[in-house]
Amino acid sequence: MEELSSKDFQEKxxxxxxxxxxxxxxxxxxxxGYIPEAQNINILAAGSFMEEIQQLDKSKSYYVYCRSGGxxxxxxQIMDQMGFTKTYxxxxxxxxWDGPVINS
Structure with a gap:
């Protein structure tokens, strides 16, 4: 996992x-409100969260955000333990975040 500022996150x-x-x-x-193109996988939905993460392509890069970063x-960290190598x-x-946001 790499920790990125808003600017670096957007650029990468x-x-x-x-x-x-x-x-x-x-x-x-x-x-x-959410960042355009974001896919939502609710970490607090314990059972479905792990199932959805397991279905993701481990060869891709994943840029992950929540409300405050925790x-x-x-x-x-969970993704890294599952074999994902590019998590941000x-x-x-x-x-x-200082980039575009879509408000529902």
């Missing part, structure tokens, strides 16, 4: 064609 994600953007917040949090860091955590989560 934009530079990769097959990178995946993961939002690990709850559906209620996602309704408050749950996304935890997700990156957004330091400070969406609260520190």
């Amino acid at each position: 994600y934009a530079a990769e064609d097959e990178a995946v953007l993961l939002d690990v917040r709850t559906p209620e949090e996602v309704e408050e 749950r996304s860091s935890q997700t990156c 955590n957004l330091i400070g989560g969406i609260t520190e």
Whole structure:
């Protein structure tokens, strides 16, 4: 796992064609606004969370965020233990994000 500032997160994600953007917040949090192209996998939905993570392609890069950076860091650690080699955590989560956000 690599910890990235909002600026570095945006630049690295934009530079990769097959990178995946993961939002690990709850559906209620996602309704408050999310980063465009983000796929939501709720880390608090314990059973389905692990199933969904296991179905992801381990060869891709994953850019992960939550509200403040804690749950996304935890997700990156879980993914790393499962054999993912390119996980990136957004330091400070969406609260520190200065890029575009879609409000539902």
